[in-house]
Amino acid sequence: MNKIRPRVLMSTIVDVSLIILGLRKLFPREVKIMIREAVMPSTNFSEKRFPFFWEYLYRNLYRRADHVVVLSNRAKQRLIEVTGVDEGRITVIYNAVSDERIGYLSRPTPNRKGDPISLVSVGRLEYQKGYDLLVECFPYVIEKYPNLRLTIYGEGREKRTLQRQIERLGLGDAIALAGYVDNPLDAVQQADLFVMSSRYEGMSNAMLEALCCGTPVLMANNPENSADELIIDGKNGFLVPTCSADAIEHGLLRALGECRKLDRGWIRRDTRHRFSFERYLQSYTELIERACEREPG
Known part of the structure; x- marks a missing residue:
């Protein structure tokens, strides 16, 4: 010293x-x-x-x-x-978000209006991330959106447990655990909605990068995170009142009906300015x- x-x-x-x-x-x-x-x-x-x-x-x-x-x-x-x-x-x-990442994330957002709705999430497969809650509510969501697909990128201790839960609920065709990839940003930018089901969170870099892509985010607004400081409900994403399977289900049903109406260019610009x-x-x-x-x- x-x-x-x-x-x-x-x-x-x-x-x-x-x-x-x-x-x-x-x-x-x-x-x-x-x-x-x-x-x-x-x-x-x-x-x-x-x-x-x-x-x-x-x-x-x-x-x-x-x-x-x-x-x-x-x-x-x-x-x-x-x-x-x-x-x-x-x-x-x-x-x-660093300048290099922002440069990569500044590419034009694809037009997906005619495609099936795509959800994506990026994070460690751990209890904190609440993926078990997201999987639990999914059977009820795909009743209304049968072509819905969710891809989760990441590895962790809960991977086998989540895979068994997916198989038990018959969601093998709807949810994919894609594992770790070096750069999931192409998939994030192609998605209609980034889902963050975390029970608690500091400030997720994956979520910030999703917003920099112009991809709206669904996030639980509970006392263990600061979702309402990051997400402007109905503008750059959607707030769920609590972190539970029921709340995520209702939040997804609302978001899936509105996410393609949001201005992804504005989301990208606002995030780059604030962060x-x-x-x-x-x-x-x-x-x-x-x-x-x-x-x-």
Whole structure:
């Protein structure tokens, strides 16, 4: 540390962040400690083996941070509730899509009016992502839209369980678990709707890239994510009130009737403006510069 002499030390991995904060007194006072909290803090420790212990660590260690970055205003409020960190030491910085990705995503959107409706999702096959809920509601959705197809890209521990659920419900022709692919953006751009069934989420890069494609997003607006800060209902996607199979079913039925009416060009432009890499970089630059200007307390 003495050889490197950093002005700011930033961590975005929870376990590492807690270790750094636990050792805060070993760092020179002029070194500023910044923590980036990528998901809702209450969700982070609730999934651990000893949640009360993790909550204790959050509550007692996060106050040692000079600054904390969160991904949404709702996450900011949750962090204040859980840790008691002063509001003035928390900054909201949304994720961004890089210039290279935006260039790729700027190609014309295909006209799919005569094709069967296509749904897509990209994410790890884990409990968090709620794919079991999406599969559970699908038999009722395809009763009204029999040509509907859903493709899920990703790998994870729940893959076999999901495949068995798909087979048990007779959905083998309607839902495909396509596994991991290097670049699913062609499929995302071709889709009519990107479905995010997550039980909780920080800010999904896959969802941002879908919006940059001009593809509307269906997302659950529950306390464990910040969907209403990202999705403008009926403009760039559709909000589902809770993360349950029934709610996703009703949300899909509504979205499937309206998704092709949305202005995909506007969705693309709005997302590029709100989540540009330039804005993201500027926010972090200004935050770090302000931190370096402060005298050690």
